[in-house]
Every structure is written in structure tokens, then in C-alpha cells.
Amino acid sequence: MSTKAVEIKCPGCGAMVRFDEGQKRAFCSYCGSPIAVENSSEFITRNIDEADLKRAETDQLIRLKELELQERRERKTEGRKKVMGIASVPLVIILLIAFAVGAAEPSGSPLSDSAYSMGSICLLILGWGWLFILIGNDKK
Structure with a gap:
């Protein structure tokens, strides 16, 4: 199953912050800056395959073990x-x-x-x- 997500550059630290489709506010996970979507042209749209994310997380856990x-x-x-x-x-x-x-x-x-x-x-x-x-x- 894939969901649509967007990323915006954090004004505080420059990290990419992920927004789910329809989400208007978030906090940067690196510096904690609040981010609000004001202009839809700021979005970088990406399709995210959740199965691939889970597989990558599992592979990482296996490697750590x-x-x-x-x-x-x-x-x-x-x-x-x-x-x-x-x-x-x-x-x-x-x-x-x-x-x-x-x-x-x-x-x-x-x-x-x-x-x-x-x-x-x-x-x-x-x-x-x-x-x-x-x-x-x-x-x-």
C-alpha cells in the first residue's frame, strides 16, 4: 500500500520534514521548529511504499542483532x-x-x-x- 507524502525544508535547520497528505502543521524532528504549510508550491511530493519501509526497518534490526x-x-x-x-x-x-x-x-x-x-x-x-x-x- 502506498501513501502520498510531501516534504518541506525546515526553516530552522534545513532538514526535510515529512507531511502526510492533508497535514498542515508539523514539528522538525531534528531541531523542533514548528512548520506550517502556507504555500502548496513548497511541497516535494513522494510516493512512499510502506512495505519497503517496513522491510528496511526489519533489515536494519536484523543487522543490529x-x-x-x-x-x-x-x-x-x-x-x-x-x-x-x-x-x-x-x-x-x-x-x-x-x-x-x-x-x-x-x-x-x-x-x-x-x-x-x-x-x-x-x-x-x-x-x-x-x-x-x-x-x-x-x-x-
């Missing part, structure tokens, strides 16, 4: 990176101590094997944690 979701994902990823960065420090310290103990002990001793196992577990946890963060970034 998409941007909002993207922002949430980015904040979530940043939070994960922060947590993993903090968790990495003690894991790296344990890893280094475990490999140092394993290297200091004679090969094949129970302490050496346990230390290497603990260091390997820390290394796996670090690797998997950072890998999941990187994979999560690619799913956008």
Missing part, C-alpha cells in the same frame, strides 16, 4: 583468553619444575617418570586450552 551477537562472541573470546592466560602461568611453572626434576633424577626412577608424566599433562592442558580458544575464534 547480528552486530550485537558478534560483539558478545568477541567479549566471550576475550574472557576465555584472559582466563587461559592466567591459568597458563602456574601450568608453565609446574611444567618447568616437573621437567627439571625429571631431568635431575636418574632415568627410569619412579620420581623421574612421575615428573615427566606431570609435565606432559601440563603441556597437554596448555595446548588443548589454547587450541580450543583458537578454534572458537574461527567459528564466527
Whole structure:
């Protein structure tokens, strides 16, 4: 359905103010100036398709929601990176101590094997944690 509308230039700020057919007074939505139609030659006539207006509004809302979701994902990823960065420090310290103990002990001793196992577990946890963060970034 299309309606006939006219636009007049606001004397206050120069913005175009929309008047529906038959409307004689309006206020500028930008500066608030009152506008009265005195001369019909001032009109700029346009046919407005309301379905197109609704479609444009809907498209804009969809785009805003998409941007909002993207922002949430980015904040979530940043939070994960922060947590993993903090968790990495003690894991790296344990890893280094475990490999140092394993290297200091004679090969094949129970302490050496346990230390290497603990260091390997820390290394796996670090690797998997950072890998999941990187994979999560690619799913956008």
C-alpha cells in the first residue's frame, strides 16, 4: 500500500520534514521548529511504499542483532583468553619444575617418570586450552 507524502525544508535547520497528505502543521524532528504549510508550491511530493519501509526497518534490526551477537562472541573470546592466560602461568611453572626434576633424577626412577608424566599433562592442558580458544575464534 502506498501513501502520498510531501516534504518541506525546515526553516530552522534545513532538514526535510515529512507531511502526510492533508497535514498542515508539523514539528522538525531534528531541531523542533514548528512548520506550517502556507504555500502548496513548497511541497516535494513522494510516493512512499510502506512495505519497503517496513522491510528496511526489519533489515536494519536484523543487522543490529547480528552486530550485537558478534560483539558478545568477541567479549566471550576475550574472557576465555584472559582466563587461559592466567591459568597458563602456574601450568608453565609446574611444567618447568616437573621437567627439571625429571631431568635431575636418574632415568627410569619412579620420581623421574612421575615428573615427566606431570609435565606432559601440563603441556597437554596448555595446548588443548589454547587450541580450543583458537578454534572458537574461527567459528564466527
